[in-house]
Amino acid sequence: MPNKHVKEMEALKEHLGKHQLKLTRQRELILSAFLRQEHITAEAMYHQLAKSDPHLGLATIYRTLNLFCDAGLAQARHFGTQTQYDNISHKGHHDHLICTDCGKIVEFENCDIERLQEEVATQNGFIIKTHRLELYGLCSRCRH
Amino acid sequence: MPNKHVKEMEALKEHLGKHQLKLTRQRELILSAFLRQEHITAEAMYHQLAKSDPHLGLATIYRTLNLFCDAGLAQARHFGTQTQYDNISHKGHHDHLICTDCGKIVEFENCDIERLQEEVATQNGFIIKTHRLELYGLCSRCRH
DNA sequence: ATTGAAATTGATAAGCTGTCTCAAAATGAT
DNA sequence: ATCATTTTGAGACAGCTTATCAATTTCAAT
Numbered sequence: 001m002p003n004k005h006v007k008e009m010e011a012l013k014e015h016l017g018k019h020q021l022k023l024t025r026q027r028e029l030i031l032s033a034f035l036r037q038e039h040i041t042a043e044a045m046y047h048q049l050a051k052s053d054p055h056l057g058l059a060t061i062y063r064t065l066n067l068f069c070d071a072g073l074a075q076a077r078h079f080g081t082q083t084q085y086d087n088i089s090h091k092g093h094h095d096h097l098i099c100t101d102c103g104k105i106v107e108f109e110n111c112d113i114e115r116l117q118e119e120v121a122t123q124n125g126f127i128i129k130t131h132r133l134e135l136y137g138l139c140s141r142c143r144h
Numbered sequence: 145m146p147n148k149h150v151k152e153m154e155a156l157k158e159h160l161g162k163h164q165l166k167l168t169r170q171r172e173l174i175l176s177a178f179l180r181q182e183h184i185t186a187e188a189m190y191h192q193l194a195k196s197d198p199h200l201g202l203a204t205i206y207r208t209l210n211l212f213c214d215a216g217l218a219q220a221r222h223f224g225t226q227t228q229y230d231n232i233s234h235k236g237h238h239d240h241l242i243c244t245d246c247g248k249i250v251e252f253e254n255c256d257i258e259r260l261q262e263e264v265a266t267q268n269g270f271i272i273k274t275h276r277l278e279l280y281g282l283c284s285r286c287r288h
Numbered sequence: 289a290t291t292g293a294a295a296t297t298g299a300t301a302a303g304c305t306g307t308c309t310c311a312a313a314a315t316g317a318t
Numbered sequence: 319a320t321c322a323t324t325t326t327g328a329g330a331c332a333g334c335t336t337a338t339c340a341a342t343t344t345c346a347a348t
Contacts, residue, residue: 020294020295021295021296022294022295022296022343022344022345023344023345024295024296024297024343024344025343026296026297027296041334042334042335043334055297055298056297056298057297057298057299057300058298058299058335059297059298059299059300059335059336059337060296060297060298062334062335062336063296063297063336066335066336078222078223078224078225079222080222081305081306081333081334082333082334083334083335097264097265097268097270099270100219100220100273106268106270108264108268110260110264112260113257113260113261113264116254116256116257116260117257117277117279120241120252120254120257120279121241121279121281124241124250124252124283125283125284126241126243126250126279126281126282126283126284127281127282127287128279128280128281129244129280129281129282130280130281131277131278131279131280132276132277132278132280133261133275133276133277133278134275134276134277135261135264135265135270135272135275136219136221136272136273136274136275136276137265137270137271137272137273137274138270138271138273139268139269139270140269140270143271164323164324165324165325166314166315166316166323166324166325167315167316168314168315168324168325168326169314170325170326171325185305186305186306187305199326199327199328200326200327201326201327201328201329202306202327202328203306203307203308203326203327203328203329204325204326204327206305206306206307207307207325207326225304225305225334225335226304226305226306227305227306289348290347290348291346291347291348292345292346292347292348293344293345293346293347294343294344294345294346295342295343295344295345296341296342296343296344297339297340297341297342297343298339298340298341298342299338299339299340300337300338300339301336301337301338301339302335302336302337302338303334303335303336303337304333304334304335304336305332305333305334305335306331306332306333306334307330307331307332307333308329308330308331308332309328309329309330309331310326310327310328310329310330311326311327311328312325312326312327313324313325313326313327314323314324314325314326315322315323315324315325316321316322316323316324317320317321317322317323318319318320318321318322
């Protein structure tokens, strides 16, 4: 596990400890692979890891990615018929423009929107931990 | 069909005419029910209409809602494991502040955020049809 | 280091949502 | 009214995700 993933590893361990869960070889392996991606599906990770670990089950991948969501390391996003698991640390504050016709996804970042979100939260007594902003529409090619 | 839905009915007829499709009792019924909602799932509409029309098939609902998407009256949005069909004519978007601790949900609306969203979309050549904004955090009670 | 209760895994069955199939019915142009 | 074409309803089917469960692994307490 690269050094730069130590922080996430610690976050996972903390979550495991709090919930009487155990650190397994598979969880370490999947975390390591997950942190290298910006976002990935369970199926894609299954095929990716099959090379180095042929007996890693698909159910374990799903269970572990959902665990990462609980631990705040990942965020599930449903698009089409599949679920994308977004890497929170990569994401930082990236949001998505999604073409409903061809499925194209454009990532963007907008500080002004972030600031307004904070404002709205403060007005309502909230402290924001994460957010999800998705804009659905047609990309330049599909709108014709 | 209420008078206020005449415009949508005409839009549907125009689409049907252009594509050699036919206006059926079911399509009228489903349109009428759909226009009364801000958004709905196929399953929910199935149960809702089952009372007045027990033999209306679920497949027909799906087919018809997808037809509405093609006709520009509806917009499909994947939410959780299900597909929400949004009523395009309802413009009043409410976004959500969600407390991850107690589950409290506060709805809000912010024109400035909406405007910035349009800006971002335009910069990327997109035309927005719908969006989804959720802020996750702790509400005033739970943050202590 | 060993033990043992509790959690996890892998393989697969089951569940859910949405689409496809096809014979019967409805539509609408003629 | 006729008839080619489209649509419907019911259920089969397909894709993605979760549940089941015996075998294995983890880890805290010896």
